[in-house]
Amino acid sequence: MDATAFEDKTVTPLSGPMHAARRHDSAHKHVAGSADYIDDMPEPAGTLHAALGMTDRAHAEILSMDFSDVEKAPGVVCVLTARDMPHSNDISPSHLDDEPVLADGLVQFHGQPAFVVIAETRDQARRAARLAKIDYRDLPHIIDPADAIEKGGTLVTKPLTLKRGEAETALDHAPRQLRGRMRIGGQEHFYLEGHIAFAIPGEDDDVTVWSSTQHPSEVQHMVSHVLDVPSHAVTVQVRRMGGGFGGKETQGNQFAVLAAVAAKKLNRPVKFRPDRDEDMCATGKRHDFLVDYQVGFDDEGHILAVKANYAARCGFSSDLSGPVTDRALFHADNAYFYPHVLLTSQPLKTNTVSNTAYRGFGGPQGMVGGERMIEEVAYALGLDPLQVRKRNFYGEPGSGRDLTPYHQEVEDNIIARLVDELERDADYQARRAAILDFNAKSRVIKKGIALTPVKFGISFTMTAFNQAGALVHVYQDGSIHLNHGGTEMGQGLYTKVAQVIADCFQVDLERVKITATTTGKVPNTSATAASSGSDLNGMAAFDAARQIKERLIAFAAERWQTTPDAIRFVANHVEIGEERVSFPDLVKQAYFARVHLSAAGFYKTPKIHWNRETGRGMPFYYFAYGASCSEVSIDTLTGEYLVERVDVLHDVGRSLNPAIDIGQVEGAFVQGMGWLTTEELWWDDKGRLRTHAPSTYKIPLASDRPKIFNVKLADWSENRQPTIGRSKAVGEPPFMLPISVLEALSMAVASVADYRECPRLDAPATPERVLMAVERLKRG
Incomplete structure (x- = not known):
């Protein structure tokens, strides 16, 4: 059409x-x-239940697996291993044959499923799965991306380079130059409904699978691939999910495949619903990033050149790490024009669960890295970061400041108008002046305020998906x-x-x-x-x-x-x-x-095209924009903080449904704020994820929302492209609005040293990290 x-x-x-x-x-x-939801469906007579058999090594050879006690346990019908996959043991969404359904002789992350127990009840299956005896030969493992870089940096997929101009030469000739490193943490999806699959066998090759998935066709393809049946034999159904956020784009494949294999093998319905702890340990998350950057700039804060490497903890397999790390580079510029730029990705292999899609798909990590560079320039020059942001915004088409690092022209730029309007409506200048005065007089409590923009490209970067x-x-x-x-x-x-x-x-x-x-x-x-x-x-x-x-x-x-x-x-x-x-x-x-x-x-989608080899094209049909202003207060004795007020102005074009769109903006802000402040993933030296349940992993609560939370849609905006109703996407772009919270925390921390130094807060900026940054600046 x-x-x-x-x-x-x-x-x-x-x-x-x-x-x-x-x-x-x-x-x-x-x-x-x-x-x-799927777990509410009436179960047909004879329904069986599945449970994961998980390994307890980060990297090891499997020498033997003894299931004798498992098979004798009450209710157990059978045990499935990699050898029971009818045709293939691979469910790699990137088609690199690097993601087994079940570990086959080699464990590549702690908690990797190696077998599945099928029993009459879910409780029986889970209890029996714990009775297996597995002998291992341990192998060296790498958990942290910094260690991966130090030890040679094995990649899970091909990296990307975006280049325009001569960044290295421009850096050498810039009046000022700085460099730094930022660590950006990952994030658990924490959908309220965990992964679940329910397979009912039919006649001949047929099987119907109810799956909590964002990608029914991919589940269909994976089930047909493993069973070696035509796609028309597999029907996948999804009425609703209790949340997805990207965590159900590829990660549902394993559960759907295993349920379908068991259902066809036993000719009985099979349901597969892992426990929350198992779900968190066995499924991928947002990628952690290490960003190494160099910035050249002048005395007024105009950025002249940027060189940056975005390294990511990808896990043991490729999954979607290629396009995720690509998109991080696509958004490393955010709303800013870099005259000379060289950006590289480094998708690192680690002995952790394979990370996957998450709301923003690498874009948030790229954008946070870009905002760190702006912040660095501002503190180096003693300027309000908002001044530096404005001086580096993309210009109008034909201005010479409208070309992205991937050579797409920014034709629909409204960021200056959005920011100016929010700056006025949020009374940013007067509030910043009041905060500077407050901080000069307050010994323990310090405040911060920041106004940050968002420019986010809309389209799948793989053209065929559009x-x-x-x-x-x-x-x-x-x-x-x-x-x-x-x-x-x-x-x-x-x-x-x-x-x-x-x-x-x-x-x-x-x-x-x-x-x-x-x-x-x-x-x-x-x-x-x-x-x-x-x-x-x-x-x-x-x-x-x-x-x-x-x-x-x-x-x-x-x-x-x-x-x-x-x-x-x-x-x-x-x-x-x-x-x-x-x-x-x-x-x-x-x-x-x-x-x-x-x-x-x-x-x-018309117009779009992308050549990954040359790093050039028009991967995005249009851009969605937004801006947010956040005010925080921190306790310099404990590192604890409060988000006092947030003002948001967001662009959804001509909204299809303002009520739903405002809800999406509010939800995205709080979820993004959790990623940047409280949600911390932590693995121990044995490669065990220790933040694997609500008791150890802190998502935002209702009480964590900003005390004052003003959200407004830019009702004057209309998509210049003929989208449906001239609307714009709203799912991912507002997720990056809470970067203003991280930047406001940074200002509050910087106040203890009279704003002379960039605090370099890593994300998530937990109270512990805030306190350590305060103490570091106090010591000078």
């Missing part, structure tokens, strides 16, 4: 459900506890059935796409039935990721609705002997010249006239 086709002339602008603040379709069910399909049926009574390839994980995608359909036909939203995502209706779907769910699936659904609508218009024009221009869809009716017919009545008449009332829609 051509994107320009969305300019629908048969609907009165703003007269329908689209752009309206409507509640999430399942909100009332979430509150009441009546929303059905496509979507949808299926729309209109029934004789005028009710509408909608199915598309996007998945619902609480973000409101189903509601937004239903609004698009209701708006197209100008009917009540309640007339549109939202149905579970299934590979049996819409094939070859892309993951619901990269913030593209509404962009892709909304346009595909609109394309399907448009086809049906055009048929109805053609029928009405012939039936009433008029022209298509005389036909308009309005408020559950269709106006045909002077006559007004209800929508259900027109549909019923069309049915009896044998008009086809079903359509498959399709959309592919």
Whole structure:
């Protein structure tokens, strides 16, 4: 479908459900506890349950595995190992054959599953799994990315280089130069609903899998690959997830495959729901990064050259580490123009669980590194960091300051307007002056304030993923059935796409039935990721609705002997010249006239292209922008802190649903704030993840939200590209807004040394790290 086709002339602008603040379709069910998830499904007679058999070495050869006690345990039906995979023991999403379903002779991280127990009950399976006896021969292991670099830096996938100009020469000639290193921590997804898969065998090769996944088609492909059956034999269904955040883009593959293999082997339904501790130990997380940077700048704070290396702890296999570390480089510039730039990625292999997608997909890590460089320049010159930020913003097209490190022109730049508006509305200058005065007089409590921008590119960097399909049926009574390839994980995608359909036909939203995502209706779907769910699936659904609508218009024009221009869809009716017919009545008449009332829609994002070998292209269809201003206070005796106030102005284009979009911005801010302040992953020297449960891993609580939290959408913004309703993505871009919290903490810490030195706070800036930074600056 051509994107320009969305300019629908048969609907009165703003007269329908689209752009309206409507509640999430399942909100009332979430509150009441009546929303059905996979674990709520009635279990067929004979359902079996699976449990992981996990290893307790970071790196070792498996010499033997003794399952005699396991097999004698109550309720155990069978034990599966790598040798029981019918065709392949690999589920690598990058197709590098480096991610086994189950460890086969070699353990590569502590907790790697080596076998699976199938039993009559989940409790029996879990208890039996602990009875296995495994003999190992230990091998050297590497856990930390700094150690990986020191010991040679084995890579899990090919690195990327982005280059424009001559960074090294420009650095040598810059009036000022600095260098540093920043450690940026990872993050556990901590979805409320853990991973789960439920497989029911069918006749011949058939198997149906209910999976908590953001990528039903990939689960379908992995199950068919391991079973060695055609994709058409595998049907994957997803009604909703209790959160995903990227953690269910690839990580659900293992559980779905194992459930399906067991179900086909035993010809009985099999459910697989790991415990929270097992889930946290055995599934990937946000990548940790080590950023080494050099910056050349002048006395006014204009950045002249940047050279930076982004090294990441990727884990034992490639998973999605290639595109994640690529995207870190794509966002190392954030909203800033670097005249000369050289950026490199270093995706490091470590003996830890293979890290994976997480909201922002490497972009947040790239952006935090970029903001550290801005902060360094500001402290070196004694300037307000906001001044330095403004002086380095991208310029207007044709200004000579509009080209990214990957050679894409920034054509839709609104960051200066956003920042200026937020600076005014948040009263930034007066509050900063008051904070400087407060800090000069307060001995123990120190305050900080920061205003930071966000520029985030929207599209999958793998061009092929920028496509979507949808299926729309209109029934004789005028009710509408909608199915598309996007998945619902609480973000409101189903509601937004239903609004698009209701708006197209100008009917009540309640007339549109939202149905579970299934590979049996819409094939070859892309993951619901990269913030593209509404962009892709909304346009595909609109394309399907448009086809049906055009048929109805053609029928009405012939039936009433008029022209298509005389036909308009309005408020559950269709106006045909002077006559007004209800929508259900027109549909019923069309049915009896044998008009086809079903359509498959399709959309592919135009314009984008990317050449990874040359580091050039237009990987993003457009950019989403935002800005946030955060104020904090810290106790210099303990390192504890409070987020006193946050003001956000965010760009979602012309919002499809302001209520849902504001909720996404608020949720993303708090989740991002957790990543940057409290959520700390820690492995011991044996490679054991010790922060593997809510008792040891601190996600933000309701009490951690900012005391004052003002969130506003930039209602004057409209996407310059013909996206669905001229909207912009909202899933990932606001996640980076809380960088302002980290920067505000940095200012508060810097005050103990009269702002003469950049505190170089690593993330997460836990109270311990804040206290250590305070003590370091006090000592000079």
